[in-house]
Amino acid sequence: xxxxxxxxxxxxxxxxxxxxxxxxxxxxxxxxxxxxxxxxxxxxxxxxxxxxxxxxxxxxxxxxxxxxxxxxxxxxxxxxxxxxxxxxxxxxxxxxxxxxxxxxxxxxxxxx
Amino acid sequence: xxxxxxxxxxxxxxxxxxxxxxxxxxxxxxxxxxxxxxxxxxxxxxxxxxxxxxxxxxxxxxxxxxxxxxxxxxxxxxxxxxxxxxxxxxxxxxxxxxxxxxxxxxxxx
Numbered sequence: 044x045x046x047x048x049x050x051x052x053x054x055x056x057x058x059x060x061x062x063x064x065x066x067x068x069x070x071x072x073x074x075x076x077x078x079x080x081x082x083x084x085x086x087x088x089x090x091x092x093x094x095x096x097x098x099x100x101x102x103x104x105x106x107x108x109x110x111x112x113x114x115x116x117x118x119x120x121x122x123x124x125x126x127x128x129x130x131x132x133x134x135x136x137x138x139x140x141x142x143x144x145x146x147x148x149x150x151x152x153x154x155x
Numbered sequence: 156x157x158x159x160x161x162x163x164x165x166x167x168x169x170x171x172x173x174x175x176x177x178x179x180x181x182x183x184x185x186x187x188x189x190x191x192x193x194x195x196x197x198x199x200x201x202x203x204x205x206x207x208x209x210x211x212x213x214x215x216x217x218x219x220x221x222x223x224x225x226x227x228x229x230x231x232x233x234x235x236x237x238x239x240x241x242x243x244x245x246x247x248x249x250x251x252x253x254x255x256x257x258x259x260x261x262x263x264x
Contacts, residue, residue, distance in 0.1 A: 049197070062175045077252065084165070086243055086257035087198070134196050143188055144245065146197030 046070055047139050049147025056127055056154055064122045066137030071089045072117035073139035078110075081134045081149075090135075093120040127154040158182060159244055159255035166235055167261040176229040176258045178244035185247070188216055203220040206235050234262045 048067045056062050066076055070088035074095045079087040091112050092100040109121040109131075122129055132154045137147045160178045178187070186205045190198035202211050204220035204227060211218045215238075217230040231238055239262050244255040 047197075052195075084241060084257070085260040086161075086241075086255045089251075089254075092251065096213070133200055134195075137196075140247065140252055143200055143247075144190075144198075146199075149195065149197045151195060 046145040047137065047147045049137050049150055051150060052148055053151045054153070056152070058128055058154055059126055061123055061125045062127055062152060064124075064135055064137070064152075066120045066139075066147050067121070068118045068139045068145075070131065071139070073120075074117060074118040075139070076114060077138045077140065077144075078112060078120075078122050079136045079138065083134075083137060087136060090122075117139075127152070129154045158253040159246060161242075161255040161258050163245060163258060164256060165259050166264065168264050169236060170262055171233050172235060174260070176231075176242055176260075178255050179227070180227065180246070182246075182248075183224050183249075185224070187220060188243060188245045188247075188249075189209065189227070190243045192212075194240075196205045198241075198243055203244050208229055213260065221232075234260075236262045236264050238262050 050065045069079045076093040078090045080090050081087050089102050090105045092099055093112045093114040095114045095117050101107045114120040134149050136149045160179050162263045164261045186203055188203050189201045191201055192198040202218045206222045209220045219228045242258045243250050
């Protein structure tokens, strides 16, 4: 079964609204989770590292006020895309890792 | 600058052909992973290689870790349409995973 569960798998929202994506570790406690963005047929681009109980660490070029990350518990991290615009449309994936990485199923976000 | 460079980036072959995907770096890694991702889904772990020179086989897939643990290759024998997907190598440098640039494979029936 899935080790990391991500929800929703697909979401369509209107421009200007906010969307929350959840990432849950099912069988283990994840002090650190990662959020990636992916464009078609391209590799994963790390957006930020989510740390339980503290602020997320964002990669260069990623707007922290636009992509809000909350990691309030050892099993849940959330990514909120605020004031979404069409250019935010993408595939977002979370992961939790130890020696290897386990990924959520991904979320296809479409902003219209 | 990418820590892990994969080649080729895109590959389209006929069913039954063989192919090799390369993952190269100037850094040394304690281990390296290969993942496969299908459209609309998250990547799925295929294999982890740990020892320099190690070769692992997974049915028609053969994975090799370079002697110096800086590079790896994935060889697919007699490719099938079900092998279509994005192949990613990855390395753990501590508490963060770095992913290769990716190889998008299409196997034509």
